[in-house]
Amino acid sequence: MPRVRGLVRARTSGPGWTRRRAGRGFVYLDEDGARIEDPEVVERLKALVLPPAWRDVWFAPDPRSHILATGVDDAGRRQYVYHPRWVEAHDRAKHARTLELAERLPQVRRRVTRDLRREPGSLERALAVAVRLVDSTHLRVGSERHTAATGNRGLTTLLCQHVRVEEGVVTLEFRGKSGQVWHTRTVDEDLAGAVASLLERRSPRARLLARREGRSWRPVRASDVNRYIQEISGTACTAKDFRTLHGSIIAARELARIGWSPDERERTRTVRAAVVRTSELLGNTPAVAKSSYIDPAILDRFHANELIDLHRGDANAYLALMRGGD
Numbered sequence: 374m375p376r377v378r379g380l381v382r383a384r385t386s387g388p389g390w391t392r393r394r395a396g397r398g399f400v401y402l403d404e405d406g407a408r409i410e411d412p413e414v415v416e417r418l419k420a421l422v423l424p425p426a427w428r429d430v431w432f433a434p435d436p437r438s439h440i441l442a443t444g445v446d447d448a449g450r451r452q453y454v455y456h457p458r459w460v461e462a463h464d465r466a467k468h469a470r471t472l473e474l475a476e477r478l479p480q481v482r483r484r485v486t487r488d489l490r491r492e493p494g495s496l497e498r499a500l501a502v503a504v505r506l507v508d509s510t511h512l513r514v515g516s517e518r519h520t521a522a523t524g525n526r527g528l529t530t531l532l533c534q535h536v537r538v539e540e541g542v543v544t545l546e547f548r549g550k551s552g553q554v555w556h557t558r559t560v561d562e563d564l565a566g567a568v569a570s571l572l573e574r575r576s577p578r579a580r581l582l583a584r585r586e587g588r589s590w591r592p593v594r595a596s597d598v599n600r601y602i603q604e605i606s607g608t609a610c611t612a613k614d615f616r617t618l619h620g621s622i623i624a625a626r627e628l629a630r631i632g633w634s635p636d637e638r639e640r641t642r643t644v645r646a647a648v649v650r651t652s653e654l655l656g657n658t659p660a661v662a663k664s665s666y667i668d669p670a671i672l673d674r675f676h677a678n679e680l681i682d683l684h685r686g687d688a689n690a691y692l693a694l695m696r697g698g699d
Contacts, residue, residue, distance in 0.1 A: 385431055399425075401414075421442050423444055427446055437456070439455060470608065473606075474615070475691050493567075496584040504598065506564070507616075513550060528595075528612070532547075533576065536572060543568050571583065595612070618691075624647045631643045633675065633678045633680060679697075
């Protein structure tokens with residue numbers, strides 16, 4: 374976790390407070406099951422505004438904890454409420470990694486191209502396919518647990534049946550997070566050749582991303598992809614940082630395409646349109662796209678009439694915008 378002065382690391386597996394429904398609301402209980410009566414403490418817990426449907430709720434007794442509360446939502450997922458100062462520090466670190474990834478993107482892409490041309494069946498070739506797809510289509514990396522629980526898929530849980538290769542074009546069609554249908558089309562000869570070799574003489578129900586081990590294939594996992602990204606970039610970045618980088622670039626380019634206006638209301642409409650466009654390409658809601666994938670500094674620069682150069686390459690233009698250089 375980021376180091377944030379004044380905050381302490383929460384241990385959600387340790388003792389904590391909870392809540393119990395009472396009438397139309399809740400009462401709050403301490404570690405011993407006794408009702409919390411202090412009105413200031415009760416108000417602090419209420420102010421976290423946990424959804425009423427959450428179960429197995431845990432509250433941090435210490436208001437300085439980096440995690441203030443957890444609970445299980447309707448879908449059975451453990452959710453977390455973080456301290457605002459921790460969120461701020463986490464977001465700063467995230468966008469700093471994004472800038473670092475933008476700097477390294479040319480070298481990453483060169484390495485991926487080399488690895489796409491490696492021997493068919495090799496781990497490096499499968500990982501290069503993964504990163505090229507993350508870079509070009511902005512897919513989520515996926516997880517075994519999520520696919521097992523929902524049937525929805527991400528990059529590492531795609532099956533061969535979700536992919537088609539024709540004349541240098543790779544087409545993906547599958548159901549992703551929240552049941553959203555993804556349909557992407559990537560024109561890339563190196564990628565197409567590598568993907569075609571992964572499809573050759575394999576079952577439609579086999580995992581697309583896999584490496585050959587003797588006469589069998591072993592699936593590539595999200596952790597493999599993230600380690601590869603860190604190795605070839607020399608950073609601590611993961612596949613999610615690609616989505617953050619591209620979300621920020623998409624928003625910046627859309628703002629520049631529409632253009633700046635001296636009218637504040639018109640600028641607000643432009644920001645809204647850019648956020649919606651970003652959410653469409655990332656497969657998120659506009660609220661999630663804005664809060665999680667678009668660097669707020671991009672919006673600040675737009676209001677100051679600082680726009681990305683649409684005639685430059687995406688990473689270089691993004692760096693120039695964010696660092697105020699050429």
